[in-house]
Amino acid sequence: MTAVTVRDLADSPLLRHSTRLGDDRGLAAEVSNVVLAELGQAFPEAAPGTVVVLALQRHQSVDAAVDVTLRRARSWSVPAVVLAGATVLPLATRRLAARLALPVFVVAADVSTLSLMAELRDLVHAPDLHESTLLLGLADELTAVRGLDDLVEALRHQHDGGAVAVVTADGRVHGDLGDLTIERVTDVRSTRTVLAQGRVYLVHPLVTHGDAGGWIVLETAHGTARQLDRCRRLAALAAGPALGTVAREMVRRERHARERARVLAEVLHAPEQVGPDLAAAAADAGLALAGWHVGIHLRAPTSRLSGPLLADLESAVQREVPEIGPFVDRTDGWAAWLSQDAMPDPGRIRDFTGAVVRALGAATSQSLGDQISLGVGAPGRDAAGIALTLAQARQAALVASTSAPDDKVRVRVVQDLGASRLLLGWYGSGAFRDLADEMLVPLTALGDPDLVTTLAAYLDRACSASHTARYLGIHRNTVNQRISKAERVLSVSLTDPDTRLALQLALRAHRTPATTSD
Amino acid sequence: MVHTTWQCILPGMRTLDVEDVPALTAGAAMLGSGGGGTPALAGPLLERAMREHGPLRLLAPSECDGDVVLAGAVGSPTVMLERLPSGPEFGRAVDHLAERGAPVGGVVTLEIGGVNGLFGALAALTSGRPLLDADGMGRAFPRLEQCLLHGLVTAEPAVLALPGDGLVTIEGVDNRALPDVVRSLLPVLGGWAAVALYRAPASLVRERCAAGSVSRALSIGEALLRRERGELGDSATLEVMDATAPFAGTVLDVRRESGTSPAGVVTLQDEGDPLRTIRVDFSHDYVSAVVDGVRWWSAPDVVCLVDARSWSPVPVTDVAAGQRLRLLCLPAAQALRDRPTGRDLASYGYVPDDEPQKLPA
Numbered sequence: 034m035t036a037v038t039v040r041d042l043a044d045s046p047l048l049r050h051s052t053r054l055g056d057d058r059g060l061a062a063e064v065s066n067v068v069l070a071e072l073g074q075a076f077p078e079a080a081p082g083t084v085v086v087l088a089l090q091r092h093q094s095v096d097a098a099v100d101v102t103l104r105r106a107r108s109w110s111v112p113a114v115v116l117a118g119a120t121v122l123p124l125a126t127r128r129l130a131a132r133l134a135l136p137v138f139v140v141a142a143d144v145s146t147l148s149l150m151a152e153l154r155d156l157v158h159a160p161d162l163h164e165s166t167l168l169l170g171l172a173d174e175l176t177a178v179r180g181l182d183d184l185v186e187a188l189r190h191q192h193d194g195g196a197v198a199v200v201t202a203d204g205r206v207h208g209d210l211g212d213l214t215i216e217r218v219t220d221v222r223s224t225r226t227v228l229a230q231g232r233v234y235l236v237h238p239l240v241t242h243g244d245a246g247g248w249i250v251l252e253t254a255h256g257t258a259r260q261l262d263r264c265r266r267l268a269a270l271a272a273g274p275a276l277g278t279v280a281r282e283m284v285r286r287e288r289h290a291r292e293r294a295r296v297l298a299e300v301l302h303a304p305e306q307v308g309p310d311l312a313a314a315a316a317d318a319g320l321a322l323a324g325w326h327v328g329i330h331l332r333a334p335t336s337r338l339s340g341p342l343l344a345d346l347e348s349a350v351q352r353e354v355p356e357i358g359p360f361v362d363r364t365d366g367w368a369a370w371l372s373q374d375a376m377p378d379p380g381r382i383r384d385f386t387g388a389v390v391r392a393l394g395a396a397t398s399q400s401l402g403d404q405i406s407l408g409v410g411a412p413g414r415d416a417a418g419i420a421l422t423l424a425q426a427r428q429a430a431l432v433a434s435t436s437a438p439d440d441k442v443r444v445r446v447v448q449d450l451g452a453s454r455l456l457l458g459w460y461g462s463g464a465f466r467d468l469a470d471e472m473l474v475p476l477t478a479l480g481d482p483d484l485v486t487t488l489a490a491y492l493d494r495a496c497s498a499s500h501t502a503r504y505l506g507i508h509r510n511t512v513n514q515r516i517s518k519a520e521r522v523l524s525v526s527l528t529d530p531d532t533r534l535a536l537q538l539a540l541r542a543h544r545t546p547a548t549t550s551d
Numbered sequence: 552m553v554h555t556t557w558q559c560i561l562p563g564m565r566t567l568d569v570e571d572v573p574a575l576t577a578g579a580a581m582l583g584s585g586g587g588g589t590p591a592l593a594g595p596l597l598e599r600a601m602r603e604h605g606p607l608r609l610l611a612p613s614e615c616d617g618d619v620v621l622a623g624a625v626g627s628p629t630v631m632l633e634r635l636p637s638g639p640e641f642g643r644a645v646d647h648l649a650e651r652g653a654p655v656g657g658v659v660t661l662e663i664g665g666v667n668g669l670f671g672a673l674a675a676l677t678s679g680r681p682l683l684d685a686d687g688m689g690r691a692f693p694r695l696e697q698c699l700l701h702g703l704v705t706a707e708p709a710v711l712a713l714p715g716d717g718l719v720t721i722e723g724v725d726n727r728a729l730p731d732v733v734r735s736l737l738p739v740l741g742g743w744a745a746v747a748l749y750r751a752p753a754s755l756v757r758e759r760c761a762a763g764s765v766s767r768a769l770s771i772g773e774a775l776l777r778r779e780r781g782e783l784g785d786s787a788t789l790e791v792m793d794a795t796a797p798f799a800g801t802v803l804d805v806r807r808e809s810g811t812s813p814a815g816v817v818t819l820q821d822e823g824d825p826l827r828t829i830r831v832d833f834s835h836d837y838v839s840a841v842v843d844g845v846r847w848w849s850a851p852d853v854v855c856l857v858d859a860r861s862w863s864p865v866p867v868t869d870v871a872a873g874q875r876l877r878l879l880c881l882p883a884a885q886a887l888r889d890r891p892t893g894r895d896l897a898s899y900g901y902v903p904d905d906e907p908q909k910l911p912a
Contacts, residue, residue, distance in 0.1 A: 072902045073902035073903060073904065093902065095806065095815070095832075096901055096902050097816075097830060097839055097841045098902035098904065100830060100841050101845070101904055103844055104845055107844075123816040124804040124806070124818040124828075125816055125828050125830035125841070128818065128826075129843060129844050132827070133843075133844070
């Protein structure tokens, strides 16, 4: 039920036969309350949206105080005034009502002011009664809610506005967000309205200990103040149960993730000695140990690859490759593997890799940019094979992370690594990294990352200024200037092949993360 | 509108003669606020009396000792147009009251606005006493109890004198009942009568009545006459009158209520902004001016509608649709602002504002 407007009052049997002063302006204004006032007195409770019924005594119809009251009503955003007991009003009063664009209803003296007030209040407060019914209905339904989908359904029953959704802190959307993007929802820290494509949404964060554990999103049909108020109340009522459900689901998912990581760690610790208990625990955690496996390893900065995005990536990959197991937390990323009975041939691995890259590419948001690196291991059999393929995948991911960011997802398959594997072990070693850092100190001390990037790109492109300029999207002269500066700072000449080789290796080592192992 | 205290401008005793009558007439009409009768009716009587008795002595209230009385006319100004005054009845009323007690050293005009503004002078002249530069109401008010001395001294004995012969003396009636007694006698006496009442020490008049009001009427009237002769511009005239006149317009409607007060509403369309409405409420006189729902002036300030061209006051009885009028407002005398009770909107039966109006810039 929508809010009552002045037009509704005008069309009601109560005022239909009254005389209305002014034109049609102001009829769309919302009415939230009705108060009775006497001439010359301040209106009690005259908040915006309050219609004032002015009870006039005999002869007060011609009193200038009526005009003064109308002017005051307009300045207090009163949507309409009802003059009860009025006789014929002076022309001045009628002209003033038109001038102020204030609907003024003149009700004859034979209508009892008391019954007029009672009926007007019933009419104006009908939406409040409706809203109370909705809130009671929601409170009733919330007692039977088992999950967020149930909660969304309960809200949808009692909300007559449009889209309803609950967004969890890990980025899962239950229900329909309408035209809103998830980023615009998760930005909200206190209850407020958000506009999208001309529609108004109320976003209510589920705050616990100062952090948002989720958000309730309700679309309002017209975005009027009364509808927003109603949405606020619905959201506030649902917030408690929603927060409880969100917290329960988060705890459950977290527990599962830890359990998977623990089981995998045990398997990798002694892959040749997987007993029946560990096998059963792995099966419970959704990890397949038997058969042939092709492992993948995903690297991304932890700060960027947050819970919501990881969940998106996992579900996207699982949609593309249903045979793949769940993602498992590792110290420097996330691992998963494809399992099948027969040994996968190179074509199958290629298809699998392609499918994973496609899924990751589609699910990776712009904010993550080119920072995802994927490594794919060689096939391995049973638990020992899992250890092998995951180790290879991890190494491949490391190599991928050091390569030039040509695509959204940087990918390396272990078989394709070739000389990179040899070099990786070398420039990933601590001794060489120290040497490389020492060699580059004059350059890094300048605090100019562009210089380092340009030099690395220049060396990776066979010292071609044109290719480097195209790759970096800058002018060729800029590349030359930066290279000259780098030579000057490092006190070297790039015409010397040994210097070029040493610098290229040093730069690779510089941008390669230190090798770690579980 | 900035109210300024209007000062008695008399440097000392002066006289009024025939040449001063037109200015006094015009000034009294303006201070009548659209009521109080037609001063032009009394102008010829005053001029004739001046020719017979010589110039009228005008004293500042501080220059008079002993007792004074308030004099003028009570009753219907409309009836007065048919049952004309003759002049001597005003002096007889004062003389008769003077015989009852201490000697009376001067006469004070009952009200400076309207026809009484001249009848006070006529009473002084025909009784052979000086006129004090003060009045009992500061403008025109419709009821005796709105006199500034009401409640400070006893109004009785009061003497009513008829044109021709006949005197009625009212004694032993308290202030509350006296106005009703006078009102009840008036139909028997022919609708109006000259009156002398409120015998009071001159010192009390000096302190509590509207001092300098005769001079004020003269100065307002003189400014209006000079404007009419083309000697003064509009703004200079307003400055001399201490008046404000920001609105002018055409009368769209005059709504007259019969029976009880308030009596009616004049609706004008502003000539500058046709959508703006100027509303002037009137009883026996103009009571308040409301512009688009904002109260600009109200009693006891003087609200006056004047002809847009000549600036001659249009009384409430003559205002009619189609007239082009200017709204002209003068601040109330200081004595009225000091003691507003009984002389504000409520005294006319209007609902006063619960909070002060903010005048538009």
